[in-house]
Amino acid sequence: MATPTVVLLPVWGVGHLMSMLEAGKRLLARSGGALSLTVLVMQAPTESYRSDVAAHVRREEASGLDIHFHHLPAVEPPTEYVGGEDFISRFVELHAAHVKAAISGLTCPVAALIIDFFGTTLLDVSRELAVPCYVYFTASAAMYALFLRLPRLHEEVTVEFEEMEGNVDVPGLPPVPPSALPTPMMDRTKPRYAWFVYHGRRFMEARGVIVNTAGELERSVLAAIADGRCTQGVPAPTVYPIGPVVSLNPPADPPHECVRWLDAQPPASVVLLCFGGGGFSTATQAHEIARGLERSGHRFLWVLRGPPAAGTGQPSDADLAELLPEGFLEKTKEKGMVWPTKAPQKEILAHAAVGGFVTHGGWNSVLESLWFGVPMVPWPLYAEQHLNAFTMVAYLGVAVAMEVDRKRNNFVDASELERAVKTLMDGESEDGRKVREKCAEMKAVCRKAVEEGGSSYAALCRLSEEMRKGAVRASK
Structure with a gap:
């Protein structure tokens, strides 16, 4: 009998695609050859994204692992939308018929379908095909706890969140100030907010939710989810915390110029x-950063990107003469480096x-920073980064x-960046010392979690076993 397969349906953004692929490869390894992977590839909506996806697919196809890529037919992207969350959710929904056809056409048993968390509309497809469906978060x-809490929160709060009195209750977290809520939640009249409520409801229909975190990293939040405190006592799908899912490739040879510096x-x-991948600076903001870094007196490596070119949606390579104050590079050449294009962040x-690390606080970047x-x-x-910033400071202490x-x-004003960098980097800062100690502790926690016998390793083994059993039942 053909090896049962787990079908992955990632979205095209690198932070989503690469994380899901890496999680899939770990699942493949834990299965001991009992499972294969089939990746359904959506044609990304822009040429730059299509190029990135193609490069990742080529690399994985050359790995020799039991991974098969199936390219879905192109669909016409939505032309009217408000925000990325609205666009992505609707774009994924347009693929429903193609996803159903692709899964139906497989010649091996299907153990499970794993969808990106923006793809909950495809739970309908999994139900029609009687295929267990998991969400990869x-x-x-x-953030998952907030999603689960949101449908009821939507009923409890009738004004815009920034107008409400007090803080937002997310079980397992300290009281969350409204100013720390994700960008799509800041305007309840917009479709992107409605999608957040929609996804929060539909997560409850999944067989399980795979979260890129470690049990020890967010212990109280995971306990609140498991106890039903985020869902009014209704049991939520089983959570599998399998992270940190960090893809670690061998360093470049020869080393990147930033690494040599x-x-x-x-x-x-x-x-x-x-x-x-989405962060950039205007000239006004770049001038403030430059002044703050110069005044801090600390060494720096600044990956500076410019605003997106028309129709691309992605930051452009920086024109340093246009973005930086006159004379800044000369004055700081002994202590700083400004890199105007993509850089190997993990290296x-x-x-x-x-x-x-001064970071936008995307969750992948947070985990990479903790890993090291x-x-x-x-x-x-943008996105959920304001909530991440709150949890990094008030909950994780990192x-x-x-x-x-x-x-x-x-x-951000120059003086505020200067203060934050000094606090982080100065040896005599008590706040900086506490954060450094906590990060060292979390580094050990993260690495232990994914080792054999660790909490994330065990969660992945449980997930693999459940999928293998599901594949046996499906083949009978």
Whole structure:
């Protein structure tokens, strides 16, 4: 009999696609050859994303693992939408018939379908095909708890969240200020908010939810979910915390230019500034960053991206002459490096010279920083990053807070960046010392969790066993 397969349906964003693929490969390894992987690839909506996806697919196809890629027919992207969450959710929904046809056409038993958390409309497909469906949640357990809480919260709060009195109750977390809620929740009249409520309801229909976290990292939140405190006592689907799911590739040979520059710096002396695949700076904000870094007196490696070119949706390579203050590069050449295009973030975080990280706070970046034990300053920009920033400071204790003006497009003044960098990097700062110690502790926790016998390893084994049993039942 053909080896049963687990079907993955990722969305095209690198933070979603690569995380799900890495989780799938770990599941494959735990199955001991009892399962294969089939990845359904949606044609991304822009050429730049299509190029990125194609490169990842080529690399995985060359790995020799039992992974099969099936490219779905293209669909016409939505032309009217409000925000990325609205676009992604509707774009995925348009693939329902193609997904059903692809799964129906497989010649081997299907053990399970794993969908991205923006793809809950496809739970209908899994039900029609009688295939167990799991959600892969690339964000934190705290964000998943908020999703589960949101349908009832929507009924309890009748005004915009920023107008409500008091804080938001998310079981397992400290009281959450409304200003820390994800961007799509800040306007209840918009479709992106309605999608959040929709997904929060539909997660309850999944066979299980796979979360990129470790049990020890978000213990109280995971306990609240398991106890039904986020869902009014109604049992939520089983959660499988299998993280940190961090893809670790061999370092480039020859080393990247940023890594070579770090080789010449003292240990733990450099603060990295990097803002993910969607983060960029205007000239006004870049000038503030430049002044803050210069005044801090600390060494820095700044990955600076410019605003997206028309129709691309992704940051452009930075024009340093246009974005930076005159003379800044000359004045800071002994202590700083400004890199104007994509950089190998994991290789940089792994370097002994890096002692701090000013980050947009995307969950993948948070986990990478914890994996390497690098303390952070969160600078949230979009999506769920404001909630991540809150949890990094108030719940996990792995970051130094920085005041970000959300009403001014997440603007940060030079003086505030200077203060945060000094607090993080200065040896005499008590707050910085506590954060550094907590990060070192979380580094050990994260690595132990994924080792054989660790909590995430055990969760992955339970998931693999459940899928193998499901495949046996399906084949009878």
